[in-house]
Amino acid sequence: MHLLSLILWVPFFGAVLIALLPAAQPRLIRGLALANAGLTLLLAWSLLATFDHSTATIQFSEQVVWSATIGVSYALGVDGLSLPMVLLATLLSVVALLASKPMKTGAKGYHAWLLLLEFAVLGVFMAQDWSLFFMFWELTLIPLFFLIDLWGGEKRHTASLSFVLYTMGGSIFILIGLIIAYRLTPSHSFAMSAIAEAATALPREEQVWLLLAFLIGFGVKIPIFPLHGWLPLAHVEAPSPVSILLSGILLKMGAYGLLRVMPILPEATVWLQPLLVGIALISIVYGGLLAWRQSDLKAMIAYSSISHMGVVLLGISALNPLGLLGASLQMVAHGLIAGLLFLLIGLLYERTHTREAADYGALARVTPRFALFMTLALLAGMGMPGLAGFVAELHVLIGGFQQWGWLTLLASLGVLMSAAYGFRTIGGLFTGPPRPELADVPDLRPWELAAVLPLAAGLLLLGLKPGTLIALMSAKVTELAAVFVRLMVES
Numbered sequence: 001m002h003l004l005s006l007i008l009w010v011p012f013f014g015a016v017l018i019a020l021l022p023a024a025q026p027r028l029i030r031g032l033a034l035a036n037a038g039l040t041l042l043l044a045w046s047l048l049a050t051f052d053h054s055t056a057t058i059q060f061s062e063q064v065v066w067s068a069t070i071g072v073s074y075a076l077g078v079d080g081l082s083l084p085m086v087l088l089a090t091l092l093s094v095v096a097l098l099a100s101k102p103m104k105t106g107a108k109g110y111h112a113w114l115l116l117l118e119f120a121v122l123g124v125f126m127a128q129d130w131s132l133f134f135m136f137w138e139l140t141l142i143p144l145f146f147l148i149d150l151w152g153g154e155k156r157h158t159a160s161l162s163f164v165l166y167t168m169g170g171s172i173f174i175l176i177g178l179i180i181a182y183r184l185t186p187s188h189s190f191a192m193s194a195i196a197e198a199a200t201a202l203p204r205e206e207q208v209w210l211l212l213a214f215l216i217g218f219g220v221k222i223p224i225f226p227l228h229g230w231l232p233l234a235h236v237e238a239p240s241p242v243s244i245l246l247s248g249i250l251l252k253m254g255a256y257g258l259l260r261v262m263p264i265l266p267e268a269t270v271w272l273q274p275l276l277v278g279i280a281l282i283s284i285v286y287g288g289l290l291a292w293r294q295s296d297l298k299a300m301i302a303y304s305s306i307s308h309m310g311v312v313l314l315g316i317s318a319l320n321p322l323g324l325l326g327a328s329l330q331m332v333a334h335g336l337i338a339g340l341l342f343l344l345i346g347l348l349y350e351r352t353h354t355r356e357a358a359d360y361g362a363l364a365r366v367t368p369r370f371a372l373f374m375t376l377a378l379l380a381g382m383g384m385p386g387l388a389g390f391v392a393e394l395h396v397l398i399g400g401f402q403q404w405g406w407l408t409l410l411a412s413l414g415v416l417m418s419a420a421y422g423f424r425t426i427g428g429l430f431t432g433p434p435r436p437e438l439a440d441v442p443d444l445r446p447w448e449l450a451a452v453l454p455l456a457a458g459l460l461l462l463g464l465k466p467g468t469l470i471a472l473m474s475a476k477v478t479e480l481a482a483v484f485v486r487l488m489v490e491s
Contacts, residue, residue, distance in 0.1 A: 002062045004076040007043045007086070008122050011036060011093070015115035018108060026107035033111040034097050037118065041090040051083060053471050056479035058128060071182075071189030075128040080476030081328065084469065085125045085249070085256060088335045091454060092248045093118040096241040098451035099343050102350055103151070103239070110151055117143035117245060124253050130178050131190040137174070137257075140250065141167055144242070152237040159230075159237035166230035170220030174257070177213040181264075196264040207268030214261045215272075221254030222309050225283045232290075235302035240346020243298065247305050248339035252331045255312045259327075262316070263483050269319065270487045276317035277400075281410045283310030288417030297345045297355045300421060301338065304381060307414045308334045314411055315396035319484035323399025325470065325477045329392035332469065333380070333462060337389060340377040340455040344370065347448055351441050357428040360438065364430035367443040371430045373452050378422040380459045383415055388462035 014036030018029055051059060058077035066072045078086060096114060103110055120143065123136030141164055149160035182190055185198040199210065220227045235243050262269045269276075287306030294300040308330065315327030348370065349355050364371035380387040383394075393415065400408035444452060462469055 002060070002076075003043065003047065004060050004062055004078065004126055007040055007047075007090075008076065008119065008126060010040045010043065011115040011119040011122070015112040015119065018112045018115065021108065023108040026104075029107050029111050030097075030101065033115060034094070036115060037090070037094045037097050040118065040122075041094050044086050044090040047078065047083060047086075048472075051078075051472070053080070054475060056080065056475040061128070063128075071185075071187060071191065071194070072131045073129045073189075073191060074132060075191065076126045077128045078126060080473045081256070081259060081480075082125045084328070084332050084472060085252060086122060088252070088332055089118065089121045089125065089249045091458075092245055092335065092339050095339060095343060095451045095455060096244045098447060099241040099244065099346060100239075101447060103241075106150060110147070113143040113147050114241070114245075117147070121245075121249055121253070125256065128192050129190050130182070130192055130195055133192075133257075134171075134175065134178060137253070138168075138171060140253070144246065144250070147242045148234060148238045151239045151242070154237070155233065156237045159233040162230045163234045166220050166227070170217040170227070172217070173213040174217035177210050177217070177261075180210060192260070199264040200266065202265075204267040204271060207265040208271060211261065211265045211268040211272060214258065214265075215276075218254040218257040218261075219279075221257070222251060222313065223254070223306060224279050224310070224313060225286050225306070228283075228287075228306050231306065232299055232302045235305075235342075236296065236298045240298075240342055240349065243342040243346070244339045247301070247342060248335040251305060251309055252335060255309065255316065255327065255331055258313075258316060259324075259480070263480055266483050266487055270484060273317055273319060276313060277404060277407070280310050280314035280317050281407075283307065283313060284411050284414035285417075286310075288414045288421075292417055292421045294421075295356050295358060297348075297357055297425070298342070299355075300357075300425070301341045301345065304418060304421070305334070305338055307418065308337075308381070310414065311393060311396055311411065314400055314408070318396070318399040318403040319481065319488065320399050320402055321478055321481040321485075322395050322402065324481050325473060326392055326395025326397075326399050328473045328477060329388075329395055329462075329466070329469065333388035333392040333459075336455050336458045336462070337377055337380045340373065340452065340459070341381070343451060343455070344374050344377065347444070352438065357425055359435075360429045361433055361435050362431065363438065363441065366438060366441050369444045369449070373444070373456055374429065375426055376456055376459065378426055380463070382419045382422045386460075386463045388459045388466070391463055391466045 058079050061077040064074040120136050120139035127133035145160050145164050181195045181199050185194045223231050284307050291300050291303035312327045312330045315323040380389040383389045
């Protein structure tokens with residue numbers, strides 16, 4: 001078996017094996033799930049040893065024809081855009097499983113669904129055939145539906161149904177776009193390269209309609225304004241380990257899909273550039289305002305994700321190397337930030353049974369380790385220098401300024417609002433008079449530190465030494481930007 005296939009299928013077979021185990025052995029189930037995700041993590045990160053940073057071509061390619069009649073293949077590969085997402089997905093999967101230790105009921109089903117979710121997400125980022133991409137895209141719905149519906153909060157049924165309906169509604173537009181593009185290919189193939197060749201040759205008007213369909217479909221998952229309705233409830237009601245994956249990696253699937261379709265519809269992308277930047281700026285400000293209004297910590301982080309993913313879209317809309325690089329960096333940075341925040345909030349909720357910021361105070365005296373990492377994550381979300389969020393947002397703002405000038409300063413409102421609710425949260429959690437009922441709250445335990453430390457280390461390393469990740473992405477980003485820059489110069 002080739003390396004990418006091995007990485008992809010290890011979580012799947014792990015889920016199958018767990019499904020065959022007796023439900024009365026939760027420790028064995030948990031250990032097997034962690035070992036499985038850990039093996040996937042090691043295999044994925046081993047790709048870095050032989051990955052060629054200097055080229056934008058697809059690497060580690062695998063292809064098996066499923067049906068020559070309709071042009072469907074099992075085709076896998078990674079490049080500088082997809083490999084960081086694969087690495088992030090495997091890391092967050094291990095973190096989510098570590099954070100799932102307190103899960104007492106239904107351990108068998110819970111861990112099996114988590115591994116199936118990892119399998120589906122990895123498939124999205126590795127697929128080099130649009131039919132395969134769409135199958136994995138839809139497959140992510142099934143594990144998430146059950147994880148929210150069976151192990152979520154009081155409104156879990158509403159949250160899971162809302163998530164599925166919104167996402168499936170968006171998927172219809174993706175499917176329509178793919179079918180139209182498929183019919184236009186002379187070879188009638190779903191291969192990404194074949195569809196790219198056919199779509200690029202379309203007249204601008206037809207490209208615009210196709211891109212709008214993809215924008216709706218992928219925009220639901222990002223999510224962009226006004227397609228964000230499912231996200232806050234899903235985040236609040238989902239178990240915290242599931243929220244780690246949902247915000248940390250599932251949202252990135254939408255931006256990733258958009259980055260894949262925009263180069264094959266270049267004229268439409270340039271023509272719709274004002275629409276993209278408009279949606280991005282609205283999402284940044286709107287998400288920040290709603291985050292500021294929240295007292296529930298999970299809801300605050302959920303709405304802040306709308307704002308931070310708006311930064312991703314702003315970088316994409318710039319269509320220049322710095323903007324696209326910043327968007328790619330922000331996808332990784334936000335994955336680490338959101339993952340760490342949802343992890344810590346989930347651990348805090350297990351101890352105190354409340355997520356209301358007003359219910360805390362002076363926790364820094366009781367739980368100094370918790371206070372340290374929570375502050376680090378919130379500062380990273382604000383874009384504090386020395387942390388990953390700053391590097392990403394700086395690239396986006398400079399790239400946006402190069403393209404849009406002073407209009408980009410509207411995005412700084414999002415930065416100011418993130419600072420406002422971030423410092424408010426820090427103050428509410430860790431300062432003020434001590435509460436007697438919180439005097440015995442335990443600090444982070446060793447197994448919790450094992451989940452927290454990789455994410456915190458990632459925020460620091462990418463903030464202080466971003467060159468490694470930039471080098472990984474640069475060749476692909478430069479190739480993408482060249483397509484749009486040429487068209488903008490010509491126009």
